[in-house]
Amino acid sequence: xxxxxxLIVDRAGAGLLDGIQFVGALATFGGRAVxxxxxxxxxxxxxxxxxxxxxYRSAPLLLTSGFAIGMVLSMHTRASLARFGAEAMIxxxxxxxxxxxxxxxxxxxxxxxxxGAGIGAEIGAMKVTEQIDALEATAVDAFKxxxxxxxxxxxxxxxxxxxxxxxxxxxxxxxxxxxVSGMSWRLYFERAFSFIAYSDIIPSxxxxxxxxxxxxxxxxxxxxxxxxGTEGVGEASTRSVVMASMLVILSNVILVKMIFFFYxxxxx
Amino acid sequence: xxxxxxxxxSKAFGTLKVLDDISFxxxxxxxxxxxxxxGTGKSVALRHIVGLLRPDSGKVFVxxxxxxxxxxxxxxxxxxxxxxVFQNAALFDSMSVGENVAFPMRxxxxxxxxxxxxxxxKRLADVGLDKDFDKMxxxxxxxxxxRAGLARAMALDPPILLVDEPSAGLDPITAAExxxxxxxxxxxxxxxxxxxxxxxxxxxxxxxxxxxxxxxxLASGTLETLDASDDPVVQAFMRxxxxx
Numbered sequence: 001x002x003x004x005x006x007l008i009v010d011r012a013g014a015g016l017l018d019g020i021q022f023v024g025a026l027a028t029f030g031g032r033a034v035x036x037x038x039x040x041x042x043x044x045x046x047x048x049x050x051x052x053x054x055x056y057r058s059a060p061l062l063l064t065s066g067f068a069i070g071m072v073l074s075m076h077t078r079a080s081l082a083r084f085g086a087e088a089m090i091x092x093x094x095x096x097x098x099x100x101x102x103x104x105x106x107x108x109x110x111x112x113x114x115x116g117a118g119i120g121a122e123i124g125a126m127k128v129t130e131q132i133d134a135l136e137a138t139a140v141d142a143f144k145x146x147x148x149x150x151x152x153x154x155x156x157x158x159x160x161x162x163x164x165x166x167x168x169x170x171x172x173x174x175x176x177x178x179x180v181s182g183m184s185w186r187l188y189f190e191r192a193f194s195f196i197a198y199s200d201i202i203p204s205x206x207x208x209x210x211x212x213x214x215x216x217x218x219x220x221x222x223x224x225x226x227x228x229g230t231e232g233v234g235e236a237s238t239r240s241v242v243m244a245s246m247l248v249i250l251s252n253v254i255l256v257k258m259i260f261f262f263y264x265x266x267x268x
Numbered sequence: 269x270x271x272x273x274x275x276x277x278s279k280a281f282g283t284l285k286v287l288d289d290i291s292f293x294x295x296x297x298x299x300x301x302x303x304x305x306x307g308t309g310k311s312v313a314l315r316h317i318v319g320l321l322r323p324d325s326g327k328v329f330v331x332x333x334x335x336x337x338x339x340x341x342x343x344x345x346x347x348x349x350x351x352x353v354f355q356n357a358a359l360f361d362s363m364s365v366g367e368n369v370a371f372p373m374r375x376x377x378x379x380x381x382x383x384x385x386x387x388x389x390k391r392l393a394d395v396g397l398d399k400d401f402d403k404m405x406x407x408x409x410x411x412x413x414x415r416a417g418l419a420r421a422m423a424l425d426p427p428i429l430l431v432d433e434p435s436a437g438l439d440p441i442t443a444a445e446x447x448x449x450x451x452x453x454x455x456x457x458x459x460x461x462x463x464x465x466x467x468x469x470x471x472x473x474x475x476x477x478x479x480x481x482x483x484x485x486l487a488s489g490t491l492e493t494l495d496a497s498d499d500p501v502v503q504a505f506m507r508x509x510x511x512x
């Protein structure tokens with residue numbers, strides 16, 4: 001039986017209010033993280049530990065994915081450019097696509113899956129097993145110790161992982177191209193970077209700092225908000241991936257617009 | 269000086285009133301047992317002492333400082349004077365047992381690494397776990413976890429120790445061992461606040477007692493006072509589990 005219109009409006013209204021409440025709580029959480037990151041103690045040891053977890057341990061995933069994406073992009077680019085006899089542009093086209101957009105966005109989405117889920121599950125499990133209360137009872141600021149350190153670590157790790165992914169992609173593109181045309185690595189590398197300026201590399205790489213912040217903030221927030229035992233932990237983990245991926249994709253639109261505002265694309 | 273004082277504390281979660289105008293005081297060096305059936309607000313009261321929960325009304329004093337007014341570093345300073353043994357131990361599962369005990373020392377002292385290791389091993393030896401320094405919490409039995417939790421709570425020799433259900437989920441022999449450890453801790457001059465529904469344990473550990481029922485304090489005083497109480501609920505409770 002269809003729901004009466006009034007009930008539909010009620011439910012939609014309640015959903016909207018929940019959404020607004022979630023965004024408000026998330027913004028407060030993120031703002032508090034920024035404030036707390038500026039106050040001592042700075043927890044360098046914890047940050048380094050997380051940097052190892054998020055950066056070093058994510059490297060194989062990003063290198064492999066970058067390599068595969070580079071190969072596939074190269075094959076597609078060749079198929080398109082060959083129609084116009086512009087095969088010589090393949091390295092440059094691939095490098096621009098990877099460095100400007102594909103590398104940063106794909107890296108952020110992969111990290112959302114691997115690290116975001118991990119943060120949500122880890123903090124969520126600590127919440128339901130009273131380990132967060134135990135930290136507080138030991139006179140340790142759990143928010144700073146668990147959330148702020150992870151947020152800073154991921155903000156540092158993201159651009160480094162993105163640069164690795166970009167280079168893995170360019171190398172993958174070279175392997176695909178060399179297999180078809182026998183192009184040398186030196187020539188490929190020269191052509192790839194012939195059209196690349198600092199304004200292509202720096203803003204698009206630095207925007208991943210924002211991605212790192214968003215992924216870690218949303219995952220930490222959902223971890224801290226976990227309730228209902230192991231089921232809640234699973235939910236926090238899944239929601240972390242979904243919310244972090246969505247925030248990355250949506251924020252990317254704003255960040256690209258901002259980059260184009262400060263570095264207008266050259267035409268003609 | 270009182271170690272802990274509750275002054276007309278009330279707390280509700282939604283419409284459920286968990287603590288209703290509770291007042292009591294615990295002198296320094298005494299072992300105080302909060303008794304009552306499950307779900308009567310005992311653990312909630314304990315969490316108020318360490319500032320994990322704040323009352324809706326009333327005040328909680330720890331060493332005569334109003335903990336309900338404290339935030340940030342001031343709150344942390346008061347918390348350093350307390351150790352908390354959680355019902356399920358709440359050991360940090362990413363650290364070894366020894367690292368759990370060393371954690372408060374690392375955070376709040378400038379002791380050298382070798383000194384921390386030595387002191388953590390000594391703390392574990394006090395609870396009979398010195399050979400388990402490198403084990404992970406997941407490898408321990410329930411009783412061992414509780415003992416490790418006690419070692420962590422006592423890492424900095426706090427003057428006040430809060431213990432949530434020390435006997436819960438343990439066999440009688442292990443429960444008696446934990447009781448013995450708590451008595452030893454009390455004899456060392458530590459103030460104990462123990463939440464329990466296990467009357468035999470309370471009789472061994474406690475100097476002062478309070479019985480909670482539906483968030484209200486039914487009775488308080490010494491063991492003799494409670495044993496002589498006319499209140500049928502207190503009577504039933506004190507005579508339960510071989511208690512009287």
